[in-house]
Amino acid sequence: MNNKVTVTIANLDYTLIAPEEDGYIEKVGAFVDEKIRQVMKDSRASLTDGAILTAVNITDIYFKERLISENLRVQLKNSMEELSKLQAELSEAKRQNFGLEKELQKLTSQPNHHTQTN
Template identity: 40%
Template sequence: MKNKLSVKILDTVYNVSSNETEDYVEKVAKQVDRAMRAVLEADTRSSVTVAAIFAALGFCDEKTKAEISSENLRSQLKSYLEDMSKLRAEAEDARKEVARLTLETSQLRSKLARYEVPN
């Protein structure tokens, strides 16, 4: 359900429609306001349009870096899961080998007991 909200950016009120919560939209609007104010404070000759463009560039840069980081984490996680799967298979093979060797040891002890000379 779309929420109709008013947000304030650079002392101008904008009416927006969003599926997000009011708190979320206000948080985003405050981030935009802070980013644009930072541009305008850094260069008082900048226009609101320039501030908006630089803020948008900053946000896109952050988003792109976050996507790259997210993809790297996904790749790492996939690699870890593949390693874990291989290690589980190796552990299962080792358990089977232990069971086989335990049985073999038991059988060899039985054979040995038949050949031992009582004292």
């Protein structure tokens, strides 16, 4: 179900309709308002120019965050592969250790056939 929320951006009210929660939609509106105010405060640009510059700035943020996200995905994939490799090595080491413990137990439980002479 879509939610209908009115947000104020650059002193103008906009009614947004979206499936997200009201709080989320308000947060998005507040973010855009903040970004457009930052562009407009030091500029004599028209509201249209300010909106376009704001769109460029937000798109820049978006692309940078997307790049960071992709890098994190690659790092996570590499870490998961390394973890899988280490788990396999650990499993093999445990298997070898178990075999060596059994062999040691077998050797220590056998009677000693060597006699010590003085």
